Amino acid sequence: MTNAGAAFAYIDAMARLHAILYISSAVHVPTPHEIEHVLQRARERNARAGVTGLLLHDDGHFMQYIEGPPEGLLAIYDIILADPLHHRIQELMSESIGEREFDGWEMAYEQAALPAFLTGPRPELALKASAQHLLRDVWASHSHHH
Numbered sequence: 001m002t003n004a005g006a007a008f009a010y011i012d013a014m015a016r017l018h019a020i021l022y023i024s025s026a027v028h029v030p031t032p033h034e035i036e037h038v039l040q041r042a043r044e045r046n047a048r049a050g051v052t053g054l055l056l057h058d059d060g061h062f063m064q065y066i067e068g069p070p071e072g073l074l075a076i077y078d079i080i081l082a083d084p085l086h087h088r089i090q091e092l093m094s095e096s097i098g099e100r101e102f103d104g105w106e107m108a109y110e111q112a113a114l115p116a117f118l119t120g121p122r123p124e125l126a127l128k129a130s131a132q133h134l135l136r137d138v139w140a141s142h143s144h145h146h
């Protein structure tokens with residue numbers, strides 16, 4: 001490979017972005033203190049891993065979107081999966097993306113009502129498009145900063 005080819009391969013690897021969207025249930029309705037702890041730890045680690053995203057919480061139901069370089073993102077996802085605060089984690093989307101949706105947000109947070117199809121017994125039936133749409137809607141409807 002030429003030097004230019006190697007440089008382009010390197011830049012391409014650096015630029016690759018992956019995104020994951022999942023829903024989960026808390027083992028108990030988390031206290032504001034527990035949410036604060038999750039967000040504080042999440043924001044520290046996400047900043048180091050180059051991960052950004054949004055966490056939605058609705059009375060013990062979570063929906064989270066995370067995006068970033070694949071290696072850092074998967075490391076963060078493993079930490080999330082291992083957190084005993086929640087279970088019944090259902091992945092709705094895992095795919096390469098062209099650009100970030102939440103650039104600059106180490107982890108945005110909103111308390112928002114999730115539709116029944118996401119919190120019901122068969123949320124895996126939820127269409128990925130609906131979930132992504134919902135995510136954008138919720139975020140767009142909150143203009144304040146965190």
Ligand SMILES: Cc1cc2nc3c(=O)[nH]c(=O)nc-3n(C[C@H](O)[C@H](O)[C@H](O)COP(=O)(O)O)c2cc1C
Nearest residue numbers: 037038041042045046062076079080083085086107
């Ligand atoms: C719904 C939910 C979302 C989370 N999101 C993240 C995240 O984006 N980044 C992260 O590093 N950890 C995330 N976590 C994990 C927690 O931040 C962390 O592991 C937990 O607060 C334990 O803290 P500790 O590191 O002090 O033991 C999440 C956990 C839950 C339940």
